[in-house]
Amino acid sequence: MKKERYILPGLILAVLLCSGLSGCSGRGSAGDADLKERETADPGETERQWEEAAHTPLGKYPDTVEYTLGKVVGSNNSNLPVGDTYEDNAYTRYLREVLNIQNVDVFELERDGSYEEALEVAIADREIPDVLVVNGRDNLERLVENGLVEDLTQVYEECATDTIKEMYESYGQDLLGSATFGGKLYAFPNTAIDDGEMMLWLRTDWIEKLGLEEPRSMDEAMEIVRAFVQEDVSGSGETVGLACSTEVISGSSDTYGVEGIFTKFGSAPEKWILDGEGRVVYGSLTPETKEALGYLNRLYEEGILDSRFLLRKSENIDELIEEGVCGAVFGRWWAPNNPLSSSRSADGTAEWKPYLFEEDIEDRPQTFESYDDWMYVVVRKGYGHPEIVGKYVSAIFDYARYEDNRYANEVNDYFSINVDPTARPMNINVDYRDALYRCAENLQKALNGEISVTELSGLEKSYYNTCRSYLNGNLTTANGWAAYASRIQAVEVLNAADARKIPTVSMGNADGEIPQNLQELEQETFLQIIAGEKPLDYFDTFVVQWYENGGAGLTESIERNIG
Secondary structure, three states: OOOOEEOOHHHHHHHHHHHOOOOOOOOOOOOHHHHHHHHHOOHHHHHHHHHHHHHOOOOOOOOOEEEEEEEEEOHHHHHOOOOOOOOOOHHHHHHHHHOOEEEEEEEEEEHHHHHHHHHHHHHHOOOOOOEEEEEOHHHHHHHHHOOOEOOOHHHHHHHOOHHHHHHHHOOOOHHHHOOEEOOEEOOEEOOOOOOOOOEEEEEHHHHHHOOOOOOOOHHHHHHHHHHHHHOOOOOOOOOEOEOOOOOOOOHHHOEOOOHHHHHHOOOOOOOEEEOOOOOEEEHHHOHHHHHHHHHHHHHHHOOOEOOOHHHOOHHHHHHHHHOOOEOEEEEOOOOHHHHHHHHHHHOOOOOEEEEOOHHHOOOOOOEEEOOOOOEEEEEEOOOOOOOHHHHHHHHHHHHHHHHOOOOOHHHHHHHHOOOOHHHOOOOOOOOOOOHHHHHHHHHHHHHOOOOOHHHOOHHHHHHHHHHHHHHOOOOOOHHHHHHHHHHHHHHHHHHHOOOOOOOOEEOOOOOOOOOHHHHHHHHHHHHHHHOOOOOOOHHHHHHHHHHHHHHHHHHHHHHHHHO
16 A cells, blocks of 8 residues: 655644754754764865755765755555665665765655645645646746745756756757746756557457458548457456546646547647637637547447546546457557556557558647646755756766766666656656657667667666567566556557657647646536437537637637737
């Protein structure tokens, strides 16, 4: 069971005082051995080490520097190996070895719900941990306006490596700009690498079992799903069709949504887009979205879409996949890691393959990017070592990946054993925009013998070793299959379809968040149309209601800000 620890923000100050973290120097405690070594060390040399550590990306502190942390965690303890915790795992051990820093978590909560609540209370009480992951630019702005967080401009200049700066620059000016106020940088933002389009994953062992050919179009793929259901290919008497959550659009979770159907019709629901006439419009309201809903309704009526999808929660769909009664699901390139690895673990003969049809991604609209739901790492105003954020990012996302072969192996191995990134102390990722494609290209070249393994980064070497063992038949675990299916097979499909995402356009200061009443109206309408409870033409009524209930004013505001 996942450990869930929460210290009320009103008690955070007591934690800081008791741990000695709020002292003027900000330096952490040392063990007896470290203390004895420090007593005999040259004071001048020690001060030089402190100075170097404070102003360089990888300078190591002579004593351990501790920092209190508001920790975002993942489900199932982030799939950490037995014995590892959020304060003692490959990441924290690496950071102690390379930088001599250690997190002390004052709360460990999942991002959806409880973490946001703790964040709200902490901000309202003006008591935040030394380091905090903030959800949304609005929260970041509140922290800045209330003088609660440190200016990290100098930290970025001195303690971010050139590689880290190149990574941020690969997104243009808008990403760092979203964390900049009055010309000063107040946070290190998360980066969102180009993950390509959502693909359709099918059980190809079932396709072979039924003697069918692989699909060349979405329509052919849906006919294969029909055959799965009609022929009860699982042999259970309960084979279901295409998985679909009641969210319909999976959004940031990327689990069990059916975005691929909307993309087929040139629709981009839940995003602000430019329509065919160059006007800003909410993507859920377009004629293309109406077409997609009509298509989904036909799939539902014909039993191709899971006939009981309205009754299922995500965990129920997880069980269908693990139990081997569902063989069709949309997912990103990482779908083999989650949720498909459970299918492979339960049945070693289960073969999943991704499909993406070029004709379905030709008419993708131009979309706008908002930072409403972005993640940022901030440092409490007055904390003695604000530079640890820059040093952390440089160590984890540059040095561990590209330079350090000695200590980083355990960190990089976490990827091959499917440990969730939320195991990291600070739950952000920093990488090049095209990192997915860079990694796959290098892996394939190494597997083909075109480049030496020594030319790979630490992360790539970890994946190379796993993929090579899988291909040689020496690794038969689900994790081995997942590494190869995600990092090689899925990216090959994305490249073949030229499916790199169209770069988004920044919304600037525009608030693109959709009010709760309009979100509920949209979800209810989509579900009613898909399930046949409302006719397709009801979509036109929905559009009118959306504009009448605040959507018109919201759209005008977006147009003014973007224009």
